[in-house]
Amino acid sequence: MCGAKAGGPELAGVDVANETIIQGSVTRDGEPVNGYVRLLDASGEFTAEVPTSATGQFRFFAAPGSWTLRALVPGATVDRAVVAQQGQFTEVAITV
């Protein structure tokens, strides 16, 4: 488990058609960063938060619409706007 993996976690076992998935990775200079990713709704309200995996990846089961991802890592905070749709997974690569 060293080095960053592109994209989000493996989708095996996930009901992609019925979920609205937002996923991706957090990296610094191509290396995975251990930290947290927050999911904020269209009004900026906190909805969920997950720690990144050892390979820097994260995943949310959301609802269709506009969201903001906020990566929190030691020494940095980075926001990314995303639009999610049911039955598709939205991939977001965040560099800090």
Added chain:
Amino acid sequence: MSRSDVLVSADWVQDHLDDPKVVVVEVDEDTAAYDKNHIRNAVRIDWKKDLQDPVRRDFVDQAGFEALLSAKGIANDDTVVLYGGNNNWFASYAFWYFKLYGHGDVKLLDGGRKKWELDSRELVDGANVPNRAATAYKAQAQDTSIRAFRDDVVAAIGSKNLVDVRSPDEFSGRLLAPAHLPQEQSQRPGHVPSAKNIPWSKNANDDGTFKSDDELRALYEAENVDLAKDTIAYCRIGERSALTWFVLHQLLGQTNVKNYDGSWTEYGSLVGVPIELGSN
């Protein structure tokens, strides 16, 4: 009671890691997080295996709590400092649980595991487990003045404060569970009629630490929660609402606040009770 009695900083914990009368306890939603790494000398309590009855949906009883704390090497006069991931959701739940069974001195690490990690403080390997001698812990009978049951919630509709601390999408019925978990759980979405939606996250800063007492008081005033009235907080399974209970009961000193641990997974599956959909 004041903030300093129930909430300690990461610096304070760092300075007390070798104090034999201070027991640091990790309680995480992800019960395997401790196996990866944890704060040095911290013991683990598993909120599922250790705190829930294995058959019925309820807590371990008084004797079970005594056996658990005795085995963990926690004495009645120890200072217990709880911390965990997810902005202390399950650490707050354990705090409320320790109070339910009458533990004297229990505190939360402000910001929990996240703050500790974002500060880049030391975590030891999961296999590095402290060796604490067993104790003969004595618990009190459950203090139900801080625990609400389903009939209390139904009776509170339109008369007492009901605070729904879930996210706006869970409150309105768009989602049934937090967005990092697959959608499952109660039979029906929505919220208890007359409940106000004040998400737990409004109590905390991005790094997981609690906002100041003044900010917290202003939050509940702005939402028109009359703290002179009795209050019941709920969420999906009672852990996020334990955090709001901690804010109202422990930080703001409101003694008439209960946590409804049955929460939406129970209420949203009851036959015949009123449910409301949509935003406030």
